[in-house]
Amino acid sequence: MTPDVEMNEAPPPPTPPSQQQQSPPSPSILQHLKEIASLIESGAYLKEARRIVRAVRLTIILRRKLRSPVVAAFICSALPVGSEAHSRLLSYLPEEVENDMDVDTATSATQVPVKHPVPELEIYCYLLVLIFLIDQKKYEEAKACSSASVARLKHMNRRTVDVLASRLYFYYSYSYELTNNLAEIRGDLLALHRMATLRRDELGQETLLNLLLRNYLHYNLYDQAEKLRSKAPRFEAHSNQQFCRYLFYLGKIRTIQLEYTDAKESLLQAARKAPVAAQGFRIQCNKWAVIVRLLLGEIPERTVFMQKGMKKALIPYFELTNAVRIGDLELFRTVAEKFSSTFGSDRTHNLIVRLRHNVIRTGLRNISISYSRISLADVARKLRLNSDNPVADAESIVAKAIRDGAIDATIDHANGWMVSKETGDVYSTNEPQFAFNSRIAFCLNMHNEAVRALRFPPNSHNEKESDEKRRERQQQEQELAQHIAEDDDDEF
Incomplete structure (x- = not known):
């Protein structure tokens, strides 16, 4: 081994290989x-x-x-x-x-x-x-x-x-x-x-x-x-690590099967239950969760990408989220090509291909909010549709968005316009009720999981025990706790 610093003194004689191999174990x-x-x-x-x-x-x-x-x-x-x-x-x-x-x-x-x-x-x-x-x-x-x-x-x-x-x-x-x-x-x-x-x-x-x-x-x-x-048979989970892995794999299966709502719940639960030390696992869960939320039409919060130890790994997905949020199809293509190797290694490339339609729909929604009436040619130019007949493609995209309820507008085929209707009050719809209901369901689910995780002493459902039995039981519990503490207070 080459020394890091050159010394003026003569180096000691090298140790024979036989002595090096016979060094006693620690x-x-x-x-x-x-x-x-x-x-x-x-x-x-x-x-x-x-x-x-x-x-x-x-x-x-x-x-x-x-x-x-x-x-x-x-x-x-x-x-x-x-x-x-x-x-x-x-x-x-x-x-x-x-x-x-x-x-x-x-x-x-x-x-x-x-x-x-x-x-x-x-x-x-x-x-x-x-x-x-x-x-x-x-x-x-x-x-x-x-x-x-x-x-x-x-x-x-x-x-x-x-x-x-x-x-x-x-x-x-x-x-x-x-x-x-x-x-x-x-x-x-x-x-x-x-x-x-x-x-x-x-x-x-x-x-x-x-x-x-x-x-x-x-x-x-x-x-x-x-x-x-x-x-496979179902039973109560015995290992938190194995349960987190199961939720992650279930989320991936649900994502491929287009069941995005169930996939999002499984992936977020896996990321939440995973230990803090399992940083790589939590990064993978967050990557898939970001893609699933984008496919659902949601935009993840900025704090998701700023978590400690995850900022560098989530940079490609942050730029991808920014492209989807803006609705810029050209920026989306640039990000997909720039980080194609990363998306390929994460096995999310096929999911990102699905996001193209969401990017177009987001851009179309922004256009419908900004303009009360706009020509289909301008819609194709703003969406940056690169095809042989962009006007026809824009018309089909607008028609599909109207049918799916993504935008509230009509198409004037005679003049080639997209006419947007006036934006109503969101609080007059059922959207706030749905959002409030989802939050209540999340809190109740967390409460039920906390209750199931509780551990009770044996025979706690029986009648009140006598004073002598209670004192004897308390003494046994103290001895057991002292024995466990002695086992844990070792030099490991």
Whole structure:
């Protein structure tokens, strides 16, 4: 490695490669992994999925600090040396690490004999190696590791494995997506979803349903995705992340099926429920929501494009919204060509093609408000219609807008005019009532969701308990709260 600053002193002699390879793993990270393993074992013995969820969360925190020697040392300490899982997982790691760890693993195995691990710990080792391989961009090894882990999961029917299994399913699909081979595992995902349904693994069903929807949408198979979504079993969501993903995919399906109102509600709800840290997901939700609102004839507020961390990513959609708001067809074409690569990567190019009619209708509405009478030739010139017969095109566009109720006008065919009627008072119509009703429905829906999210203590519906039972229950709750606080106040 070239030094950043040139020094006058003589550089120290280079370290031999053998000593570089045999550098001991970081004791702090390895110790953290061993404590996570003990947390998984206690969760498996006590049948508490909460401990395993916490172990997965701690692993995600440590994933950026993982190194090959640390992962290899942990596998050797967690799994019996010579077992099938031990040898298979070490084979996915770099060969020099595997060779360097032979001496250390042999000595550690003789000093501390490894007992037979619980199945949850074995699955966790698969998950740890898979995350490490994906972070190191070794996608082919990650594919092999994920396939082996899924094959191992088919022989386990334990509810404490469900949390780890759902994460493995996600990385299983993600590793194949990174190598552009998603179509190969579609049948396996369907079989896993059927297996999770038979085993009543609801978390696995949520995860696999989202993975299947993502698989179908990746290849633009929207009809198949809608058929699967409509036939899949419905139950209360167990994971907020999976529920947000489901709402996002549902919004995309509804958008393609021209159900813009339902799509808008799903996309906005997904963006609202998503965690603040999931910035990329929220950006995608806002991009699709902006397009859907434009297709509905709405103009998004400027604050949507000025959200923290999203301003740069939403610049193309801000300029597109400005073109639709003005009703300038030429500006709309310029923006569509300027950001065509961005719209293509976001898979919104086909939706933007649909917006052309909205741009024409908006411009026509502005013209009808500004002029009480205008010739169709002037309408074609103001709309910048580039065709062989712009007057005839303008006449057909005006006629369709009048029929759809977009403008309140008539066509004088003899003189070639568009005659606008006087603008009435909007408060004499039902528009304010519809807007007020939609706001009330939104508030009631949010209230109902908040009520459903409440958690009540068990047996809260029974009669009032006696003073002794109440004091005993309060003492147990205090002890449980103190125990949870001690678990959370660790160095992680």
